[in-house]
Structures are given as C-alpha cells and as structure tokens.
Amino acid sequence: MTTHGNTISRQAGRWAVLGAFVLAVATAAGVRWAGGLTTDTAPAGGGDGPQRASQPAEFLGITLQLHSGEDWDQYDKVIDEITANATINSIALTVFGYQENCQSSSIFIDQRRTPGKTTLKRLIKRAQDKGLKITLMPIVLLENPGQSEWRGKIDPKEKWPAWWEDYGNFILFYAEIAADSGVDVLMVGSELITTEKFTEEWRTLIRQVRDVFKGHLAYSANWDHYEVPQFWDDLDLIGMTTYYELAGQNAKPTVEELKAKWATIRANILKWQAKVNRPIMFTEVGWPNQVSAAWEPWNYYRSPDKPDPDLQARCFQAFFETWENDPEVAGFLVWEWRQGPDDMNGDPKKDTSYVPYGKPAMKVINDFFKKKMSADGPANNTASRPAKQP
Numbered sequence: 001m002t003t004h005g006n007t008i009s010r011q012a013g014r015w016a017v018l019g020a021f022v023l024a025v026a027t028a029a030g031v032r033w034a035g036g037l038t039t040d041t042a043p044a045g046g047g048d049g050p051q052r053a054s055q056p057a058e059f060l061g062i063t064l065q066l067h068s069g070e071d072w073d074q075y076d077k078v079i080d081e082i083t084a085n086a087t088i089n090s091i092a093l094t095v096f097g098y099q100e101n102c103q104s105s106s107i108f109i110d111q112r113r114t115p116g117k118t119t120l121k122r123l124i125k126r127a128q129d130k131g132l133k134i135t136l137m138p139i140v141l142l143e144n145p146g147q148s149e150w151r152g153k154i155d156p157k158e159k160w161p162a163w164w165e166d167y168g169n170f171i172l173f174y175a176e177i178a179a180d181s182g183v184d185v186l187m188v189g190s191e192l193i194t195t196e197k198f199t200e201e202w203r204t205l206i207r208q209v210r211d212v213f214k215g216h217l218a219y220s221a222n223w224d225h226y227e228v229p230q231f232w233d234d235l236d237l238i239g240m241t242t243y244y245e246l247a248g249q250n251a252k253p254t255v256e257e258l259k260a261k262w263a264t265i266r267a268n269i270l271k272w273q274a275k276v277n278r279p280i281m282f283t284e285v286g287w288p289n290q291v292s293a294a295w296e297p298w299n300y301y302r303s304p305d306k307p308d309p310d311l312q313a314r315c316f317q318a319f320f321e322t323w324e325n326d327p328e329v330a331g332f333l334v335w336e337w338r339q340g341p342d343d344m345n346g347d348p349k350k351d352t353s354y355v356p357y358g359k360p361a362m363k364v365i366n367d368f369f370k371k372k373m374s375a376d377g378p379a380n381n382t383a384s385r386p387a388k389q390p
Helices: 011-029 074-085 117-129 157-181 199-212 255-276 309-323 360-376
Strands: 059-065 089-100 131-140 183-191 216-221 239-240 282-285 328-334
Touching: 011 131, 059 074, 059 131, 059 360, 074 117, 089 117, 089 157, 089 328, 117 131, 117 157, 117 282, 131 239, 157 199, 183 199, 183 282, 199 255, 216 282, 239 255, 255 309, 282 309, 309 328, 309 360
Parallel strands: 059 089, 059 328, 089 131, 131 183, 183 216, 216 239, 239 282, 282 328
Antiparallel strands: none
C-alpha cells in the first residue's frame, strides 16, 4: 500500500538514470540481458523446504518507505526515532523503481526520489547498528498512471520480454546492495498481480538473484492473490498483505467481531500454507486511522477527514490475537512509519494515514512485539514446517 509525494516527470533525466542503472547492474551482477528471462534449469528452490529456514516470529518490524534521493540525514533520524519508540527487532526499507504507466515496458530509478547505493548502504548499517534485522523491498510505482491503474495491473502486452529485462535489472541491482550490506530478507517483488502468471520468468529471476544474494528471498503477494503464484517453492518465505474487508461500510466492529472474521481467513491461509510448506511473513500489517479501516483497509483515500484511532487500534489487536500462537508465521512487518517529524501536521490522532506513531495502535503493536520477543526466545521450532490444521 505504497504512498508517495511529488511525481513530476523529467523525461531526459529519468532516461539517463535508466541507462546508467542498467549498465551498472549488468556490469556488477555479471548478467547479460537479451530479450527477457528464459532458462532450461530447474527451479531455484525445489524440494520440500525453503533454502533458508526461519523461526517463528523471527521478524517483528516496521516499514520505512524511502522516498528521497537527497544524501542527508533525514532517514538516519527517522531510524533513530523508530528504535526509540517501537519495540522491534526488524525494519523493512522500501525502495522504488518507476514506470510510466501500465502499458510501459521500461523501469527506471529516479535519483531525486530514491536513495543512491552509498546512502542506502549507510541507512542499512545504521539500522543494523541498532540491532535490527533488515528486509529490503524494491517496489515498482507508476509515474503517470491512468484511471484505476496501479502496479497490480501492469500489462505491456507484446513488450513483456522488455519489461522482464528491465525488472530483472532492477531487482538484481538491489540484490547486490543487499548482499554487500548483509541484508536478511530481500523481496523480489510486491503485488505484481499480472506478472504472476509468468512462472518461468519468476523462477529464472529468483535463481539469478540467488547467485548474488544468499539471504532469505520472498515475494509480497496481494492479500487476495496469494494462491496464484506457482513459484513459492523457489522462495524461502511467503509474503502477503493483510488488507481484508473485516466489516461493513458503517460498522464499528469490536475486537471479538474482528477476530471472528479473521478466524475464517486464518483457517484458509493455514490450510493452503500446509501444501506450500513455506513460512509466512505478513509484509504489510496496516490499517489507516479512518472510520473505514475495517471496511476498505487498502483504500487510504476512503475517509481522509474522518479519523478513528480506536478502530485502528482494534484492528491491530484483533489481527495479533488471531495470529499470536502460529509457528507457521515467521514475521510481521507493520505498515508504516512516518517520513519525519513534520509528516503528520500536528496531533497524530487526527492523522488518517497508516502511521501508528502517536496513536493507540502503537501501544498495541509494542505490547504484542514485546510479548513475542519474550515468549519465543532466540531458538524455537522452525516456522517452515507444515501448518497444523485449524
């Protein structure tokens, strides 16, 4: 559920960035690209278990979107703020590539809006020095989307090979940074719904990423689409978001009512997870501070002038109480932290974004993470075993 600020396009500058970016990736990763990704080799993962085993609740963190390419200390200060106010052992850093619209086949990095390699490595190290595990999540955004367009609807039609070539370069660029920086988890994609039918292209890309990066690999599936990808066996973690409809339009559900909705969702997920045999990482655990949070949690434009911080807190509480005892879950990444002290314009409780800082939801999150850290300890049974029947 990515949000971003200024999307003004500067054609000449952005294409120059793309050219340099592709060259850097091809040189650094030792990969030659010609007409897309194809392979005759077996899937990267294969077998019955992931390449990298995970422990239950191994990753308890918050996501920080990196939307500035300026090499200054904005995000250093934000990381310090996060560790001072959140009980976490992990942080997810999102970085962005852009394409013009859903029909485009070209992906570029805008150096004005995305940290460069040196800056990103510094931010990763700062978080590691705070004792945090790192998830790096490269995400594609649309520069000038048409009506109702978003990355889940990307369709360059006959230019799919060109799109895969650029996307492969994009991911491999960040795979190299992740490898150099000792990142724990690298997301190879996020909510790219229309690409999920290209199983062999995904398997080839994952295999090439493993040649560069030796940590955990995951893909973040949309909440209603996690059963579609057929490449989960190539990955170490099942990433999925949490934006389910839990109540009607004008409802004010209690925690127990929300848990009742989650009970059915949980049963379906665990039944499916038992077949896939990979641990789950909830990659976007979030509800906006809005009266519509339980109805359309994915739609942060729904009620931007109608905050309901208590409902936001209840949504978090119901979710955590539903999933707190499941060893099949390797992690929870809360969506999201603010960009800086001026990001919320006054009283946090009136801020209707996903950001939990300064709202009742923050205490719910901290209490749950503290409880999990105390209960699970450093060693436990691996989360990759088949799910128990709900």
